[in-house]
Amino acid sequence: MTEVPATVIVIDDDPAIREALGSLLRSVGFDVKLLASVNDFLKSGRPDGPTCLVLDVRLPGQSGLEFQRELSRENIRLPIVFITGHGDIPMSVQAMKGGAIEFLTKPFRDQDLLDAVHVGLARDRVWLENEKALATLYASYESLTPREREVMVLVVAGRLNKQIAADLGVSEITVKVHRSQVMQKMRAKSLPELARMADKLRQASEKPQDS
Structure with missing residues (x-):
């Protein structure tokens, strides 16, 4: 390119x-x-x-x-x-x-x-x-389903699969599937990397947007 x-x-x-x-x-x-x-x-x-x-x-x-x-x-x-x-x-x-x-x-x-x-x-x-990296990150996040976003929030907060299942009223297997989808769609190779992505998204959402 x-x-x-x-x-x-x-x-x-x-x-x-x-x-x-x-x-x-x-x-x-x-x-x-x-x-x-x-x-x-x-x-x-x-x-x-x-x-x-x-x-x-x-x-x-x-x-x-x-x-x-x-x-x-x-x-x-x-x-x-x-x-x-x-x-x-x-x-x-x-x-x-x-x-x-x-x-x-x-x-x-x-x-x-x-x-x-x-x-x-x-x-x-x-x-x-x-800005380009953040736009790519936003696009990945937008590809998540509402349930996958809920799982992502709980995962980066340190909740275990069993705890997330109880929080959301679903089976632990379902949580594992959603968690795998989150990691794949966000292109995160590890939980710490996913946490850093979530932190960047949070920080960006708190800033005034460029015109």
């Missing part, structure tokens, strides 16, 4: 800076999208593969920092490297507290930007891989 290429999205309202950054990033092999505003990004959407934003702090309309806060409120994870010609310490602190990869003041070294982008893309790859 072909890996989806990484993309760097540059959002800066200065055409000369956009083009210069685009040339730099393309020179090291990145796919690059150049945009003039946050609104342009919202219209085009993010690519499917690993993505990193190179975002100017001061933009027409919604500023870079305002956009970062909006992403945080919506629980959308997207690595951001801030660039600015008018940075100050409170602004940089706010950006970094908001989860920015880096806060670079123009003029900055090309290598500093490239290093920050590499970090951002690596972070996004991990996020995307985790």
